[in-house]
Amino acid sequence: METVGRMAGVSQVTVSRALSDPSKVSPATLKRIQEAIAVTGFVPNALAGALASRKSKLISALVPSITNIVYSAMVKAFSDRMRGHGYQILLSETGFDPHEEERLISTHLSRRPDAIMLTGIHHTAQARKMLLGTGLPVVELWDITDTPIDLCVGFSHIGAGRGVAEFAIGAGYRTAGTVSAGDERALRRKDAFAAEFLKAAGSPVDEVNFEGPASLARGREGLRLLLEEKGFERGVIFCSSDLLAHGVLIEAAARGLRVPDQIAVVGFGDQDFAQHVAPSLTTVRVDRASLGMAAADAILARFEGGETPAVTDLGFEIIRRGSA
């Protein structure tokens, strides 16, 4: 800025002003400054700016996985909205591990973000403490709780599991199984489904649970295990993701099982392919884009200083198609 200023015949501060608020500088000098910037190829140092102003214009975001469409779609909506307001996103992957999340929170905090977005409501005690200590806006996404760290935007996973059970009972199914993979939230949905189904239909639910990420292969394997190991013969299968559900459909087709007559399938997520597979997939729709935008809006509202509801429940919707 010093150099640019000299070229334009003004001081460093005036250059700073021209960049942050052009209206505070006379049109004539503004023009000279802009020319000097163009000539020198000057790019302001946001590091120094953030240090001096104590505002980094950086938002830190932590998600379990960036290759999983569920989270990447949320992050996309979140970061698009934030970018529109001049913020950049520092994104990292926790791999579903709270301790890794804790480590990442610490390194992210060292960059002095203006706010933090976390996935889910389960964090280590130390993580909560660090976050609370900073006094920064924090939004927990993709789940809801009565005791958020600060803000919270999501839906009830227990409600979703229960809702699918009610749907299944209503549709006439009296036996059920589950195929689940991955995170704690999927397990909560599954448990809620199993409890509700048992209560209403009186029959216990056969479960197959995988460690780690969902995949088509695991969906196929899930149905195989249900049939060959668990003695499952017919009924509805609630999968923790559409991907697993698709795998179950493929395996069912390979075995010549009729869907939904013998095997009915309910997925989770309503991904693009859900309506195109054969038979089309009955699933739980969650509006990932709205979730991401609502999280961004919550943070922006906090920046504005106005009143912000601590918890935003965006709910879910059961989409009935051909598979159940």
Place this chain on the structure above:
Amino acid sequence: METVGRMAGVSQVTVSRALSDPSKVSPATLKRIQEAIAVTGFVPNALAGALASRKSKLISALVPSITNIVYSAMVKAFSDRMRGHGYQILLSETGFDPHEEERLISTHLSRRPDAIMLTGIHHTAQARKMLLGTGLPVVELWDITDTPIDLCVGFSHIGAGRGVAEFAIGAGYRTAGTVSAGDERALRRKDAFAAEFLKAAGSPVDEVNFEGPASLARGREGLRLLLEEKGFERGVIFCSSDLLAHGVLIEAAARGLRVPDQIAVVGFGDQDFAQHVAPSLTTVRVDRASLGMAAADAILARFEGGETPAVTDLGFEIIRRGSA
């Protein structure tokens, strides 16, 4: 650090040393410093550190889309590798738009990253100029060229299109069509395929091109257009992504067309589902994880100062399955 130092009975500088290189501080004072840090919950300010040291430990990464598995898988591999060496990734989405990319390069540069990763080899002249001006390591991923800005890791899209044509000819197909969506690279593959196929088989290739992102729906629509508008009756269809190819398979099944006898399908990407759909999908495999890691390694090598090959061609592989 001042506060922590006072608690530990040392100066601020010693705290800085304890953090950056513990071996430069006596074990006794190191211990006292660590205790003080634990008590105060001190988190170092990386902004100030970066400003003073001129090293941000930040790598900027620009991809067309973060929700597209092709790019997110590369970024994941890239950032995992980088994180292992203490670097964080500042990620943004260009939406396949070179001008948006140019704007983003500018804002990213203001954060003073230690290196930059870009997708593809097509950038605005202004963008090249800015990048060259910084003297930072720059790696262009997912394509190759003889004239990289700095480093370049990828494969030949023209080679891939040509390779698929050779494969198709070798497999006995004499008529062909294409269904493409999205970016300039997909079009280059398509063009190379069409040119090579025409040369070898003597028959022109019917093309359907979509603006914007690929989807199952567009794959289905693509086959419909090929059949109903282009007069395509039988032969092989080269799709610019597995997603489109899957859509073509679904539409073919819906129309009762036999695959691969009437309609043969070749995808691109070898995504997870490719081997599980029915019939399983013949496709072009690109090792996204290796690409991401190689890009990271290229940057790390440049940091080390050693000799680094400017261009790394990781190639591709045609995976023959049931659909062609």
Place this chain on the structure above:
DNA sequence: TTGTATGCGTTATCAG
């Protein structure tokens, strides 16, 4: 409308 002085929280350099 513009300029001066000062501080943001580190690291680098040089002494001791």
Place this chain on the structure above:
DNA sequence: CTGATAACGCATACAA
């Protein structure tokens, strides 16, 4: 092994 001092490049408060 430790400390004092000077940058790093900008924004803020205050003055002119």
